[in-house]
Amino acid sequence: MPRIDPSTVRVATRGTSRAINRQIVLDLVRAHQPISRADLARAMNVARGAVTTLVNRLIDEDLLVEGATDSSTTQRGRKPTFLHVNASRRVVVAVDLRVSESYVLLADLMGRPVADVVAFETLREPRALARRIAKIIDALREAHAPGLGCEGVGVVVPGMVDRATSRVINAPTLGWKDRDIRTPIATATGLPVQIENSGRACALAQLWAVRKELPSRGDFVFVSVSDGLGVGVVVNGEVLRGRHNIAGEFGHVPLSIDGPICACGATGCWEAYVSNRATVARYLRRPVDHIAVDATTAPVSIAEVMAAAQAGDARAMAAVQTTARYLGLGLGSIVNALDPDRVYIGGELTLAWDVIADTVRSALSERVLTQAATRVELLVVPPQESPRLLGAAALVAAPAFSSTGVA
Numbered sequence: 001m002p003r004i005d006p007s008t009v010r011v012a013t014r015g016t017s018r019a020i021n022r023q024i025v026l027d028l029v030r031a032h033q034p035i036s037r038a039d040l041a042r043a044m045n046v047a048r049g050a051v052t053t054l055v056n057r058l059i060d061e062d063l064l065v066e067g068a069t070d071s072s073t074t075q076r077g078r079k080p081t082f083l084h085v086n087a088s089r090r091v092v093v094a095v096d097l098r099v100s101e102s103y104v105l106l107a108d109l110m111g112r113p114v115a116d117v118v119a120f121e122t123l124r125e126p127r128a129l130a131r132r133i134a135k136i137i138d139a140l141r142e143a144h145a146p147g148l149g150c151e152g153v154g155v156v157v158p159g160m161v162d163r164a165t166s167r168v169i170n171a172p173t174l175g176w177k178d179r180d181i182r183t184p185i186a187t188a189t190g191l192p193v194q195i196e197n198s199g200r201a202c203a204l205a206q207l208w209a210v211r212k213e214l215p216s217r218g219d220f221v222f223v224s225v226s227d228g229l230g231v232g233v234v235v236n237g238e239v240l241r242g243r244h245n246i247a248g249e250f251g252h253v254p255l256s257i258d259g260p261i262c263a264c265g266a267t268g269c270w271e272a273y274v275s276n277r278a279t280v281a282r283y284l285r286r287p288v289d290h291i292a293v294d295a296t297t298a299p300v301s302i303a304e305v306m307a308a309a310q311a312g313d314a315r316a317m318a319a320v321q322t323t324a325r326y327l328g329l330g331l332g333s334i335v336n337a338l339d340p341d342r343v344y345i346g347g348e349l350t351l352a353w354d355v356i357a358d359t360v361r362s363a364l365s366e367r368v369l370t371q372a373a374t375r376v377e378l379l380v381v382p383p384q385e386s387p388r389l390l391g392a393a394a395l396v397a398a399p400a401f402s403s404t405g406v407a
C-alpha cells in the first residue's frame, strides 16, 4: 500500500463544513485505494469512529464501495475489507477554454473520460458561451451518462482568476478583463461551476493524479504552452497564488524589453516568444507579435506546423527549434527563481520533444546559475493526456484540495 503522510492532511475542525471532511475522505480513498478504514483513520489522524460515520454516509450515497479485495487475512482470520471510489456512479464535466478552440470532456470521478472530447468554437460573449457549453453537456450526459448525477463543471481559462469571487481578472488572449464567466455557466447548466487559471489547474491535476510511478513530493512547476503560456507553481504542496492571484505568471516576465508585443500589451514577455501563435508566426515568416497571427484565422494551425516538423519539413523545424530555444531560456528564469524539483511541460510543442529536448536543455543551461540546477527534471505531459482537461476535472472531482493543503 502506498505510504500516506498524515502531515499533508488537515482535518477540518469544529465549525468548518462537514462537506470538507467528506471530500478529504473521498480524496484519500481515491489516491490510496484500496484502503482499509483503519488506514484511512490513521491517515486522517482521527479516531476510527469518526471515519466510520463519514464512510458510511459516502457508501449510502453510492460514492464509495467496500469489498474484500485482498486475499490475505488478519491474525484473527478475518479478511480485511477495502474502500474504493465508486467512480462510475457520478460524472464531472471539464471545460478547457482557449482562443483557438475550446473543449468539453465528460469524465468519471477519477478523471477518466467516459466519452470523446467535444471541440467547439470559443464565443467571447459569456452568456452565448454558457448556452453553447450547456447544450454540449446536456447532449453528452444524455448519450453517455443517463440517470447519473453530475458533481459539477470545472473550467480552465487562459488568464488570472480571483479566488474569492471567481471572476476572470485578466485573460489577455481572450480580451476578458474583470468578467464573470462562472455565473452564466452555472445558470445555463444548473450545475456548480469551479473556474481556475489553466496553468494552476494543470499543476493541481499533477498533485491529484498521485501517479505511483512519479514522486509526489517536492516543489514543481507546470508550464502549459498554448495560445498563451500558463504556469502553475507548487511549493510545499500548495499552489502558489500570491496576494493578488498573479503569482507564478512567468509568461509575462520579459525575456527582452525590446521584444515582440504580447497579448497583455507589454513587450518582450516570455509568452510572446513561445506561445503557439509565436511558433505559427515564425513558420509563416510573419513578425512574432501576437497581433500578427490570429489563432482562429491563421492559414495553418499549430498541429499542422508540428506535423510538418515531425515529417522533416525544414521551415517548420526551424520555427519549432527557435521556439524551443526561447522555451529553455524562460525555463532558466523559473529554475533560478524557484529551484524546483521538476518542471512539467504540456502543449502541442511537446509532440516534437525528441528533437527539441537538447535545444531546450542547452538554452536552460545558459541561464541557470549552478551546474546542479541545470539538471532539473523536465517531464513532458503529452497532449493525448489532456492535462488542461484533467486539471478542469480535478477542480470539481477534488475540491478538497483546499483542505488537504494543496490549494
Ligand SMILES: [Zn+2]
Residues within 6 Å of the ligand: 251, 252, 262, 263, 264, 265, 266, 269, 271, 272
Ligand atoms: Zn505579456
